[in-house]
Amino acid sequence: MKLYDQGVFIVDGKTIISEDEAVNYQQPLNKEEARKGTIAYSILSKHNTSGDDKNLKIKFDAMASHDITYVGIIQTARASGMEEFPLPYVMTCCHNSLCAVGGTINDDDHLFGLSAAKKYGGIYVPPHIAVIHQYMRENFAGCGKMILGSDSHTRYGALGTMAIGEGGGELVKQLLEDTYDVAYPGVVAIYLDGAPKPWVGPHDVALAIIREVFKNGYVKNKVMEFIGPGVSSMTTDYRNGVDVMTTETTCLSSIWRTDEDTKSFLKKHHREDDYQELNPAHVAYYDGCVVVHLDEIKPMIALPFHPSNAYTIDELYENLEEILDQTEKEAARISGGRAHFTLKDKITPDGKLQVQQGVIAGCAGGNYTNVVEAAHALKGKSIGNDEFYLSVYPSSQPVYTDLDRKGLLADLMDTGAIIRSAFCGPCFGAGDTPANNALSIRHTTRNFPNREGSKPGAGQMSAVALMDARSIAATAANGGILTSAEHLDCWGDVPEYNYDDRSYKARVYNGFKKAHEETPLRFGPNIKDWPEQEALSENILLKVASKIEDDVTTTDELIPSGETSSYRSNPLGLAEFTLSRRDPEYVPHAKAIRDLEDLRKKGEIAPELKDVFDVIKTIDDVNPLDVEIGSVLYANKPGDGSAREQAASCQRVLGGLANITQEYATKRYRSNCMNWGMIPFHLDGSADVLDVDDYIYVPHIRTILDGDLSHIKAYVIKNGKAQEIKLYIQDMTHDEREIVKAGCLINFNKNKRH
Template sequence: MIRLIENGIYLIQGKQALEVKDTNVLWDLNGQTVDPEQLSTEEFPDREKARKNTMAYQILSRHNASGNMDDLKIRFDALTSHDITYVGIVQTARASGLKEFPIPYVLTNCHNSLSAVGGTINEDDHVFGLSAAQKYGGIYVPAHQAVIHQYMREMMTGCGSMILGSDSHTRYGAFGTMGVGEGGPELVKQLLSKTYDVKYPGVVAIYLEGKPRPGVGPQDVALAIIGAVFKNGFVKNKVMEFVGPGIENLSVDFRSGIDVMTTETTCLSSIWTTDDQVKKYYDIHGRSEAYAKLEPGEVAYYDGMVVVDLSKIVPMIAMPFHPSNTFTIAELNENPYDILKQVEAEARKQLDNPRIKFNLTDRIVKGRLHVDQAIVAGCAGGSFENIMDVAAILDSQSVGNDYLSFSVYPSSQPIYYELIKRGAIGKLMQAGTLIKTAFCGPCFGAGDVPANGQFSIRHTTRNFPNREGSKPGELQISSVALMDARSIAATVIRGGRLTPATEIDFTPAEADYEFNADIYAKRVYQGFGKPLLKSELKFGPNIADWPEMIALPENILLKFAAVIHDPVTTTDELIPSGETSSYRSNPLRLAEFTLSRKEPQYVERAKGVQVLEKERRSLVAGAKDLTGLSDGLRGLAEQILQAAPAYTHLQEALADTGIGTVIYAVKPGDGSAREQAASCQKVLGGWANIAQEYATKRYRSNLINWGMLPFTWDNDPEIVFHVDDVLFVPGIRQSIISEAETVTGQLFTAHGIKEVKLQLNPLTQDEREIILQGSLINYYAAN
């Protein structure tokens, strides 16, 4: 059902795909050779010319301010953030000289919507958000009106446009809009009329053919693609360009449901061809002018292709603890014991805590896996068509009164209104479904947290460890599997017995959607272009400024505060989601949760090193002398003298050398765009990460924007990092200035001193300056 083609691909008239086997030979998808002169095109262009015929190239070139398509400097058409990220973004931009929002900036409230944790702090953030929209000229969407991406789809997308969001699932390709999810500092740059700088990405065609069978939904297609491309990095940091004859067989809702999940492939962005169905969508939403026909040129060249036969896609399930851990529901039902034992074994390695009792095989009843909870929600699940089909399946059925629960979250108030009009909400309620408001909580652990040991199936975006809200420090564990809404509904009416929707009879909903624009018109604050510059921001007691961040010293001495050998480390593990998100407006309070579910001792270790750095700075400033030097700082200073004989005095060595912490992880940064995964380390004195590779561009960018060094390492088998090892990197400041791509450090271990070579993959001039200044905030203050 999924086939990957690693060679280059020519796409003729958007339909015919030809694989480049070597310089002069083309093959069609059936393995037959093709003579270019026999193709129905006037001229077969060379590869470089054909690259320019992709939709991605066309859109990126129109938004590029560099004049050089190899090194892009992108200016976006609009920005969006939710209430986990916009306070920090506005605070950072404000500290950097923000006067007013130069482009539409939408502040939504779908993450910290519940005032259930921390007293007033969530609602204080919302008050701050509205005051910022008023002062600087933004758009403010109140809590429970819409999840971030649904509002952007309905009101802000446009064919050929680009939107940058401080949420990783900023994906609007099905609407003809290239969406990019990044950390907050990248939005700050746009608010200060700077650019988003990135190398021109590879572009991979996602060639859709055929038509989905009844009972198969968008999440099934998405999971099949994710399972095929995530682990091999096939589309990592590339643009996924959806083409092919199968697109016309998908509604816009269906396309969008696939598209939002492209984030889980680690691609940079996505774009789809547009047609009359997309035009109709914009007409329905009163934005006909936003439509334009998008398609590749006559002959377009791609760096690879994913061929998806929609007719062969079957209901899928992504088991804990990653969206790429995919199986067909049928194979899981046929062989539950072996598959679940395999999942358990891999999960226990990932959890790395023998005290946590993780079991799935105990959920098998009479040979079939049974679930305890079911949820359809958020930007992936809460669409009109998904919920209409769920209502059709549950019509005249019952959720029952046992342990199984079922909740549905329409993704916007206009969708909720339309579902009420169509009778879908009534059918769901009568069946025992709990209907809730537009809220992202179930997706990141701020709502509907399962009981300890329970197993939940969800049409949401992620199922990382503990993302559903369990606390491993208290030996809690529950788990989530991702499924399509239709199979979730089928499972619910079978009493929680895992059931693909292809096994039941139902009539899919075909009602045309109508959009009630009054719902937003009467509640959403529309302030773009109308800043009230004299108005004041409204601060709650939890909203705090960023602490001081010093410039990069001449040398750095780094103590390993965490060493993680998991194949992938998610941003949820670096800074947990869920209730901790309530503290994201206070950098110091939030930092207390850093790595709390993965490496609980990290914060204590980092603070211990931070004390030594403060002592060092007091010594350098003359507020302390050598006679009162602590044993800890004296020991580190002696290591500097040992590694750098040019220094002859402790005070001289300490004057030039900053002391901080470093995290080693094999592949960190998969998942959310939230910059706090990096900023919390910086707040606690972090200076660097060392990785074999970074899971996403956005996490590496977050490190840089917070003044942290994004080292990579070739995994020398002679060297093993351990917690409390110390790494001295001499001349790091000069290395950054001179654009060095390799630096050499001295690693102090319990077994002696070893030399370590680290890579600094090419940094742009701005990135080097940000690191030298110590953070993006300092960089803008200095300029």
């Protein structure tokens, strides 16, 4: 694999010419003109309504949410004045499907979704029918389209669709017929050459790419454009499995060149008209290029606690004890002494690694081809009757029924494997949570800390390693001894898939363009409106509620996944879990700071603030009652992972006014903060100047938001002194500035209506 350290021109989709080489090329190459030659440019320009190809205002063709997010989105849109869904909006019930936590609240959310689909003209997919991204692949993704989803793995590039996963606020804007505003992104070519070996699956390809581009930020907030002859060496089903994992690179979106196999996939799904050939122009300029030699990729494993922590299985076994020791040290750091996790004790006497669980599931692992390959690898074998067990979740009811009709599910069940319905739970800790101190190997999307459902705060800790379904099947055939798929010779004999959508016709409610305004929304006792937020004041006083100096802070740490997902229709109820698995003191800290603001709004200043305002008086002659008080979270690099807006909204409903960071891990988390009225500060300098419980005075912030954001004076107040620090904010659009000043997106939209 090769990463170019400069932009490249690609001629006829084949010849790569670096910028340095371009000056001597046989024909003149114009960078600005060639930028328009990418597939991404053609799709973005088609969907841009701004008339400015540098500052885009995108309108999407369709949207998708699942049952963790759609209630909050609809509640926000209702409060903002929405009366009807103006574009196809798919609501799937694939995350809180089990209804196992919190009594009736999960199914209450589902019935709310159904009633909303009837009232506003939406599409409702009931529990266990399909995982969100498989349904969108089968029914909506098509060449040249754009789709927005409130799930971070909203990626349909292999079907010629530029799809973006964002927080709920961005979907609300589309429901209100506003736009998705973004500066034109960089586009990086992912040039595929050769063909994968038969025992190499899509997860192996994806993990190999993620390993190379995540830590160096090579594609961060950019578009990954898959081109080159190697694309056609893979079926579209296989490409889908690679594509969905591009989220783990922190890219903005993905797009692939299309071919006859793309056309065949769409035709099989009764949507041949959604096909068009997509290729770069004769000359296309890319801001970077990753050359991937597919035939050199070997079976991979991503050890805890990130998909980029990847090795070939051969590399792992060459340095098994050393690599596992490194992972144990990281586990100890993550658990903070609250739980114990070990791996070296899982090394067998003959130097192999024993794992306790295998899972093949969801939008990455549950695809037809992956399950077929696993079934063939395990046919006639046994997974054994010891600790190891295997669960397989086909990605949709049509995939499930075709596997069933071909007898492949029976072949898997005969081995002792468990077949489950379409469900995303293993991806975020709500299904098949392994035992304490167990290691699970999974063909799912993520292996972040606690993503499998354990609770270090309660003394429990397990972990996930990501692998392809083929190597998981090989491991299962070996009783849970970690085994590369290369050791089996059964790959590639995949019978043609027969798509049958009778289950969709029977169960999916399609109400697009058939809104029934008179339909009442069905509420459950846990479904609550968003609490009101006040507009931003001219001057603010922040108190540091938590300081996290990890290299990266994931959204799973900001607001845990798993069982807490059941409370996501209740903003205040969910907020009780904020940072609970990373900093259990955050919530009481934030609440105490919120109490200071509640007192100020009653016209009183808490006695503990007298000395603070005495210091502020030496800087700025301001009335303390005119200074808004709120909590602030410091983190070096927060927001890696999920699109879930609650990572930001929970901070906000607890009284958060801002984040201070070195950088934001993803655009979507930063957007979520702004949509919930929080200021996305960056710190110019070392975090040593800040400690938990320090006060930070920021004067004239409301006025600053109307002007230059690059140099913002602020003052850390402690020990009776004021120390000046420099903050800054990366560029914000006009609307983003107005949203933050309004206090949140709901207030902004109310203001527009009046």
